[in-house]
Amino acid sequence: MYSKLKNKVLYCVFLCMCACESTETQPVTIHDTSLRTDGDVQALKNFFYMIPSPMETSILIKKTGVDYHYDFLNAPDNYKHYQTTNQKAINLGVYCADLCYATLFDQQQDLRFYISSAKKLAEDLGVMDAFDSQMIDRVEYNLEERDSMLKIVSEIYWIADAHLKESENATVSSLMMYGGFIETLYLASNLYSLDKSNQALAQVIADQVYALYNLNALLKKTSEIDPKTQQTVEHTHELLEIYRSFKTQSENPEAVVLDSSNQLLIKGENQIQMTQSDFMALFEKIVAIRDNIVS
Amino acid sequence: MNFSLRTFLAFFCFSSLFTILCGFTSLDCFDKRHNQTNIHPYLHNGQINPTELNAQNTTSTMVSFYKGQSYRISPSSEVQSNVYFELVDPETKTLLYTSKDQKHPHLDVRFESSRILQVDLKSNDNNKDVCATLHVGFLPNE
Numbered sequence: 001m002y003s004k005l006k007n008k009v010l011y012c013v014f015l016c017m018c019a020c021e022s023t024e025t026q027p028v029t030i031h032d033t034s035l036r037t038d039g040d041v042q043a044l045k046n047f048f049y050m051i052p053s054p055m056e057t058s059i060l061i062k063k064t065g066v067d068y069h070y071d072f073l074n075a076p077d078n079y080k081h082y083q084t085t086n087q088k089a090i091n092l093g094v095y096c097a098d099l100c101y102a103t104l105f106d107q108q109q110d111l112r113f114y115i116s117s118a119k120k121l122a123e124d125l126g127v128m129d130a131f132d133s134q135m136i137d138r139v140e141y142n143l144e145e146r147d148s149m150l151k152i153v154s155e156i157y158w159i160a161d162a163h164l165k166e167s168e169n170a171t172v173s174s175l176m177m178y179g180g181f182i183e184t185l186y187l188a189s190n191l192y193s194l195d196k197s198n199q200a201l202a203q204v205i206a207d208q209v210y211a212l213y214n215l216n217a218l219l220k221k222t223s224e225i226d227p228k229t230q231q232t233v234e235h236t237h238e239l240l241e242i243y244r245s246f247k248t249q250s251e252n253p254e255a256v257v258l259d260s261s262n263q264l265l266i267k268g269e270n271q272i273q274m275t276q277s278d279f280m281a282l283f284e285k286i287v288a289i290r291d292n293i294v295s
Numbered sequence: 296m297n298f299s300l301r302t303f304l305a306f307f308c309f310s311s312l313f314t315i316l317c318g319f320t321s322l323d324c325f326d327k328r329h330n331q332t333n334i335h336p337y338l339h340n341g342q343i344n345p346t347e348l349n350a351q352n353t354t355s356t357m358v359s360f361y362k363g364q365s366y367r368i369s370p371s372s373e374v375q376s377n378v379y380f381e382l383v384d385p386e387t388k389t390l391l392y393t394s395k396d397q398k399h400p401h402l403d404v405r406f407e408s409s410r411i412l413q414v415d416l417k418s419n420d421n422n423k424d425v426c427a428t429l430h431v432g433f434l435p436n437e
Contacts, residue, residue: 046346048356053341056433060361150338150435157341165343177342203362207409210359214411217357253384253410255391263403264382264392266360270408 049218051211054097054180064200066191068105073098074294076113089172092121093179103149130160174222178232186290189283206272209243235289242282247273333369333401337432345428348418362409365434369401372427377420385413
């Protein structure tokens with residue numbers, strides 16, 4: 001009971017810190033997220049950060065025409081090596097990313113392995129809802145229906161995140177996102193190293209700077225609650241430093257209504273160019289970080 | 296001296312109780328995840344941050360979007376008409392879109408380039424606090 005109350009108080013403090021701290025200056029398109037004034041009222045705000053799910057990024061990676069490479073993924077039986085809560089949380093994100101990749105390429109056997117490994121870590125973390133028997137039945141029943149599987153795997157990720165936040169475990173949720181992001185960037189970088197003429201994939205890798213920026217900000221907040229997560233801040237900061245050397249050109253966004261169906265187009269070019277030496281620096285760093293978290 | 300100690304203890308108890316109650320009040324919103332039906336046929340991006348809103352309290356979420364991808368941004372609350380959202384360029388603070396008084400509560404949006412935008416979730420209700428959640432989905436098959 002005391003622990004639960006303590007968690008609630010810590011969470012309250014976490015929310016207050018989110019509300020009070022303005023974000024520091026960074027390059028690319030984001031320079032300041034200080035509060036915006038509405039009329040005479042300076043609104044009290046809570047700040048959150050959203051990054052694309054591993055499924056969303058994996059879909060973009062697949063669209064670039066890459067093939068399936070099982071050897072780039074984390075071995076399903078590695079789950080046995082993860083002892084601490086933070087290791088389990090990060091590698092739950094890693095397995096979720098591998099699960100998304102296997103699902104997109106209709107690798108049913110691998111998909112089963114990754115569901116099983118992710119389920120074991122989720123159980124240890126108390127996120128049983130995401131992998132309950134009903135969900136596993138749905139996986140088995142829809143294994144050959146890729147569209148249904150995309151929905152189910154996305155739902156697993158959503159339920160895990162919602163359950164963690166509901167149980168006041170935002171730290172584990174942040175670490176899961178970190179693991180998912182690192183694994184997806186690792187995967188994309190390895191695939192690009194096989195075919196450096198794939199410009200679409202180079203663009204997907206370069207565009208990860210936006211998700212990385214949000215992830216770094218999220219992890220900074222998390223590390224204030226749990227100092228043991230400081231290494232994740234350092235890792236994402238090191239990656240951001242590499243991205244800062246990329247050549248960028250940006251225009252302010254402009255909203256254009258496309259038609260009467262309430263669809264909007266956000267115009268404005270944001271160019272990020274990744275040279276081969278940029279990529280090699282990024283590749284070296286992401287391999288080192290990823291090896292560190294899955295070993 | 297006794298009076299001071301009693302005053303201090305009373306203040307301490309009150310402060311602690313207030314903090315704990317604040318925690319419970321905020322966390323109540325986590326029990327109200329609300330439905331994601333407005334997201335369909337888009338796939339949910341997997342992250343929610345249920346929050347308590349009132350006329351003075353806005354939630355800002357920094358969301359990263361990919362070039363060429365279609366997204367649906369949808370707020371949800373116990374009473375849908377209680378909440379709306381605004382799309383803001385975080386760099387210039389330019390308001391790009393507001394769902395206030397729009398026909399649809401959600402917005403379908405595409406991006407010419409990958410970028411981060413700020414999505415502010417706001418309440419229409421001046422009289423009471425409402426629990427609200429921002430949902431972002433993407434189209435898997437384009």
